[in-house]
Amino acid sequence: MKILVINSGSSSIKYQLINMKSESVLAKGLVERIGIEGSRLEQEVNGEEIEIEQEIADHGVGMELVIDTLTNKETGVISSVDEINAVGHRVVQGGKYFDKSVIIDQDVKEKIEECATLAPLHNPPNLMGIEVCEELMPHAKQIATFDSAFHQTMPEEIYMYALPYELYEKHDIRRYGAHGTSHKFVAKKVAKEMSQPIEDLKIITCHLGNGASVTAVKNGKSYDTSMGLTPLEGLVMGTRCGDLDPAAVPFIMEKEDLNPQEMDDLMNNESGLKGISGISSDMRDIGEAAAEGNERAQLALDMFVGRVKKYIGSYTAEMNGVDAIVFTAGIGENAIELREQICSNLDYLGIELDSVKNDVRGATTEISADESNVKVYVIPTNEELVIARDAKKLID
Ligand code: AMP
Numbered sequence: 001m002k003i004l005v006i007n008s009g010s011s012s013i014k015y016q017l018i019n020m021k022s023e024s025v026l027a028k029g030l031v032e033r034i035g036i037e038g039s040r041l042e043q044e045v046n047g048e049e050i051e052i053e054q055e056i057a058d059h060g061v062g063m064e065l066v067i068d069t070l071t072n073k074e075t076g077v078i079s080s081v082d083e084i085n086a087v088g089h090r091v092v093q094g095g096k097y098f099d100k101s102v103i104i105d106q107d108v109k110e111k112i113e114e115c116a117t118l119a120p121l122h123n124p125p126n127l128m129g130i131e132v133c134e135e136l137m138p139h140a141k142q143i144a145t146f147d148s149a150f151h152q153t154m155p156e157e158i159y160m161y162a163l164p165y166e167l168y169e170k171h172d173i174r175r176y177g178a179h180g181t182s183h184k185f186v187a188k189k190v191a192k193e194m195s196q197p198i199e200d201l202k203i204i205t206c207h208l209g210n211g212a213s214v215t216a217v218k219n220g221k222s223y224d225t226s227m228g229l230t231p232l233e234g235l236v237m238g239t240r241c242g243d244l245d246p247a248a249v250p251f252i253m254e255k256e257d258l259n260p261q262e263m264d265d266l267m268n269n270e271s272g273l274k275g276i277s278g279i280s281s282d283m284r285d286i287g288e289a290a291a292e293g294n295e296r297a298q299l300a301l302d303m304f305v306g307r308v309k310k311y312i313g314s315y316t317a318e319m320n321g322v323d324a325i326v327f328t329a330g331i332g333e334n335a336i337e338l339r340e341q342i343c344s345n346l347d348y349l350g351i352e353l354d355s356v357k358n359d360v361r362g363a364t365t366e367i368s369a370d371e372s373n374v375k376v377y378v379i380p381t382n383e384e385l386v387i388a389r390d391a392k393k394l395i396d
Contacts, residue, residue, distance in 0.1 A: 001395075002026070002083050003388040004070075004140075007090040008129025010121065011036055013062050017070060017077060017084070018388040025384075026077040027070060031062040043069050050075050059125070063132045086141045087133045088391035090181070090383065091126045092231075093119035094146030096172060101149070101390035104130055104142040112144065118176065118229060143391040150180030153221035161229075175233075177225035179207045182381040183215040184222075186326045189379050191220075193364065194324060202319040204312055206342075207381065209329030210238040210281065214308065216315035224318055226311055232267055235311070236304045238281035241271035243307070276300035283331045283338070305341045312342070316349055322374055325351065328381040334361045343376060350374050 001021065007014040016028040029043030039056035042049060052069065056062045067081050078084070089104070095115040102108055109127060116123035130142055151159075159175040160168065167173045183205045190205075191198035198220035205215045212235040215225040226234025226242075235242045244267070253263050274281035277300040279289050289297035316322045326332075327339055336358055343353045350373030358367040360378055368376035 001085045001392060002078065003086050003088055003391050004084045004133075004137075005088045005090070005384040005387045005391075006129050006133060008059060008125050008132075010125045013059065013066065013129060015066055016384045016388075018384065020388060020392050023385060023388075028384075029066065029069065031056060031066060034059060034062050041065050041069060043075070045075070045077055059128045059132050060135070063129070063136055067136060081137060082139055084137060084140050086143055086391045086395050087137060088143045088145055088387035089126060089130050089133070090147065090387060091130075091144045092122035092147045092178060093176065094144075094148050095176065096152075098144070098146045098149050099152035101143055101145040101387070101394060103394050104134075104144050108144060118172070119231075141391070141395050143387075143394050145181060145387040145390050147178045147180050148176040150184040151175075151177030151215070151222040151225050154224060158224045173229060175225070175228045177213070177215070177222065178227045178231045179211070179213045179215075180222065180225075181383045181386045182207045182328060183213075183217065183225070185383065185386045186328045186379040186381055187215075187217040187220070189364070190324050190326050190375075190377050193366065193377060193379075194375060196323075201323045202321050203324045203326065204315050204322050205326045205328065206308060206312075206332050207329045208235075208308070208327065208332035208335075208338075211240070212237045212308075212329070212331070214311040214315065216319050218319050224315060235307050236276075236300070237272045238283075239269045239272045239274045241267045241275065273300045273304065276303060283335060287335070287337070301338075305338060308342050309346070312346065312351075313349070322349070322351075324375045324377060326377050326379050328379050333378055333380050336361070339367070339376075339378070351376065 013031040017026045033039040093115040203217040213227045216223045352369040352372040354369040
């Protein structure tokens, strides 16, 4: 069985074709700058990369190019599109409707569209990817996996905001969370690594990438997570501010004469590491600049670390303890010093790193000291594999 995993964004389509027998990646690629000058596709097969530069007017043309590339006689990995048994789509927001992956039908599509009010940047292009694939691969089942689904187990007192209750009733204003597929994957994996049932564990999973979130996983279920109604709340991120006094929003809008859209853009795209450092949203650039003595880069780094620490502390309190902490995603898997800083001075919680074991990038490794009460792990995330596994389960 072969499953194509699609992550369709506003101007890009990320894809992986996975052979489910061996769970191996046959091909992975990216179509970018859709509808913009300089559009291109890059695909990797067994470490060999190809690039195609051509005009890609819309997602339909982009997806046709993906299929052509996958089935190309010389560079392709399948001889016909009919070999693709199912397509698994990453959908950011499933709102209150979805607590697991589903086979897509008209009703599912309508609900994804309805949830677009909560994820206006993500759900519309996700839906566009689904519709294009339905048209180009009518033989294949389409499956949706929601970033918010894992967090549907959060208790009411955690997912509610202390706003007038009518706002929840009228507009479904509440915490939904995101990165659920990743948090679920690494939580399950760490339980396996520890040879303990996940139902017996209290785990804090730190997904630290360009977008970043922390989740408290209690007895195998998401209990709390740092992202909220939208992926803006919580940690300091590449370009997102994370937690903020809500009163700062109208204050800034008035002082800077910004409309709601402009304010939203400021908080989502001009803040975080980029906004503080004035240099870059990329943690590697921030790390280098800080090492050269740039004070604002150092401040951005310290704020990032401090916020993660704060969430680890509060989730430990909320769960009345923690058995394991997991670092994943670009920063979590690779930034050795940053993990060290996050875990420093947490010995009162029983958290101690082993600096030799921590000298690792992108490989599943236990990095805590032998005497640490809390196990600390690096676990590379694999959201595509979760989506493919869910799709396989549903069509089986
Ligand atoms: P992601 O969104 O998961 O792809 O993660 C992207 C982030 O990971 C960017 O901020 C990168 O700078 C960061 N990153 C990747 N490799 C490293 C590294 N070796 N050290 C520090 N940060 C890294």
